[in-house]
Amino acid sequence: MTLLLSCSHAPSAPPDLAPPADFAHPPFCTDGADGGPAPTFANVQLIFTNNCAFQGGCHDPTGPGQDAVAMTQDLRAGHAYAAIVNVPSTEMCGLRVSPGNPDQSFLYRKISQAAPCASGCNPFPAHCSQMPLGETPIPLRDCEQKVIHDWISDGAMP
Numbered sequence: 001m002t003l004l005l006s007c008s009h010a011p012s013a014p015p016d017l018a019p020p021a022d023f024a025h026p027p028f029c030t031d032g033a034d035g036g037p038a039p040t041f042a043n044v045q046l047i048f049t050n051n052c053a054f055q056g057g058c059h060d061p062t063g064p065g066q067d068a069v070a071m072t073q074d075l076r077a078g079h080a081y082a083a084i085v086n087v088p089s090t091e092m093c094g095l096r097v098s099p100g101n102p103d104q105s106f107l108y109r110k111i112s113q114a115a116p117c118a119s120g121c122n123p124f125p126a127h128c129s130q131m132p133l134g135e136t137p138i139p140l141r142d143c144e145q146k147v148i149h150d151w152i153s154d155g156a157m158p
Helices: 041-051 068-072 080-084 106-110 141-152
Strands: none
Touching: 041 141, 068 106, 106 141
16 A cells, blocks of 8 residues: 555664664553454554554654655554555555455455465556565454454455
8 A cells, every 4th residue: 555554665664763673562462362352443543553653654644754655654553454454555556445245355465465466457566565564574363354354344344
């Protein structure tokens, strides 16, 4: 998604936009826990805030070194929903989030697949990698991916 989820406008996150080496957030969820967090947008936003839109992160367009692309990928609270739901992806054909259809939602592909652009139309294959991006992609926990998957599957409600 120039998409949403991506620092995909660069092959890897510049050092000043990547999380600090000692960056750690409290676990949002624990893989293997029964049930897991509810698939609500409030919980999706917590995942974004912890992993993508922290102060100075790739999806916080107020950070240093951000460009016009980052403005369309703003995942900060109050901005994320409008930036992703029913919004065409600029990296792949289709939508960043297609309500009810996680497998056709570029956001979900970006967080759940090592090669999210391996199939389908992709005008910028060199700029398509799994998110969140650091020196190498740092995949979300399975339980975080499940919250996003289920939120999209349930209709991606605000």
